Amino acid sequence: xxxxxxxxxxxxxxxxxxxxxxxxxxxxxxxxxxxxxxxxxxxxxxxxxxxxxxxxxxxxxxxxxxxxxxxxxxxxxxxxxxxxxxxxxxxxxxxxxxxxxxxxxxxxxxxxxxxxxxxxxxxxxxxxxxxxxxxxxxxxxxxxxxxxxxxxxxxxxxxxxxxxxxxxxxxxxxxxxx
Amino acid sequence: xxxxxxxxxxxxxxxxxxxxxxxxxxxxxxxxxxxxxxxxxxxxxxxxxxxxxxxxxxxxxxxxxxxxxxxxxxxxxxxxxxxxxxxxxxxxxxxxxxxxxxxxxxxxxxxxxxxxxxxxxxxxxxxxxxxxxxxxxxxxxxxxxxxxxxxxxxxxxxxxxxxxxxxxxxxxxxxxxxxxxxxxxxxxxxxxxxxxxxxxxxxxxxxxxxxxxxxxxxxxxxxxxxxxxxxxx
Numbered sequence: 001x002x003x004x005x006x007x008x009x010x011x012x013x014x015x016x017x018x019x020x021x022x023x024x025x026x027x028x029x030x031x032x033x034x035x036x037x038x039x040x041x042x043x044x045x046x047x048x049x050x051x052x053x054x055x056x057x058x059x060x061x062x063x064x065x066x067x068x069x070x071x072x073x074x075x076x077x078x079x080x081x082x083x084x085x086x087x088x089x090x091x092x093x094x095x096x097x098x099x100x101x102x103x104x105x106x107x108x109x110x111x112x113x114x115x116x117x118x119x120x121x122x123x124x125x126x127x128x129x130x131x132x133x134x135x136x137x138x139x140x141x142x143x144x145x146x147x148x149x150x151x152x153x154x155x156x157x158x159x160x161x162x163x164x165x166x167x168x169x170x171x172x173x174x175x176x177x178x
Numbered sequence: 179x180x181x182x183x184x185x186x187x188x189x190x191x192x193x194x195x196x197x198x199x200x201x202x203x204x205x206x207x208x209x210x211x212x213x214x215x216x217x218x219x220x221x222x223x224x225x226x227x228x229x230x231x232x233x234x235x236x237x238x239x240x241x242x243x244x245x246x247x248x249x250x251x252x253x254x255x256x257x258x259x260x261x262x263x264x265x266x267x268x269x270x271x272x273x274x275x276x277x278x279x280x281x282x283x284x285x286x287x288x289x290x291x292x293x294x295x296x297x298x299x300x301x302x303x304x305x306x307x308x309x310x311x312x313x314x315x316x317x318x319x320x321x322x323x324x325x326x327x328x329x330x331x332x333x334x335x336x337x338x339x340x341x342x343x344x345x346x347x348x349x350x351x352x353x354x355x356x357x358x359x360x361x362x363x364x365x366x367x368x369x370x371x372x373x374x375x376x377x378x379x380x381x382x383x384x385x386x387x388x389x390x391x392x393x394x395x396x397x398x399x400x401x402x403x404x405x406x407x408x409x410x411x
Contacts, residue, residue: 021195047211
């Protein structure tokens, strides 16, 4: 007979697995990497949780583990990203992605944010968390969350304005290129 | 981005994943992590693959030492029903605050108590870290039951500035998979997810560095001990 915690894992994966992978995908920008991250987080969380946990409580732990793993991987990859050409990030996002059009653009814009800015934006606007909840989940102060959100929104506005300006220039240009 | 609602709408329009998670793989990996983590302590001369060899030479603990006291009060009850506790990974200390602080500030150093050296292999600030154990020539069996964090004074690593409560450590039971190091007597616990419980301050104003706080079982005795400081740049 399966242990209680195994039933909770099965229920969590069945009911919330897609949402967890989607959350990790928004953070990492890559569904395959996100899937690995979620599997790691689930195995680590249920490898230490004792019995008596319900799905909702377990999901909160798994989400925190996903955020920790994402920020940890981002920190380890920081050195590489400093020297990698910017186009490398865009290519990685495009390859294998099923996103098209505006959705692809939105995913690409997220990848232009720093890891903590991205995590704050996803938690605030996709997961509808409060600033205090984000602070707890990421282990940073509420003030820092507000700062990351403010900086990220400013960056996203700037990216969108540049994209719109480029689009307008292309529309005015007879050949479609400027 | 024209507004926060627009951003919310665009994010929530992004589709879900194309394929599903493999729940059997998750359960199997979690099962492996839940097994007791036993690190074989073998000196080069004793040969590999033998878990229980000659006992450690462990300096005797004073009966009044904090770790001994803690174990007699709490450890036995938790040992008796290790899977009955429903408080989970972030359970805060159930003991009285003053007593917890006193105990957290007096964990003995693992090096002094056992001759074992223990250090984080990477910065634990992100909640995940490896722990390397360097074991003395004497062979024995060491079981790592849980890993947490203490902050020790940079100038005096034997001084604990802040540390997690024992109940946090007991609730975590988080020691990761063990990977034998390349040298005899070296064991690395890889990617240990550290518990979130708060650190109790000891009222000392000093520059600090993180050190692993370990709940171990050595020769049938449970100990909560502090390892060596991780070099913080």
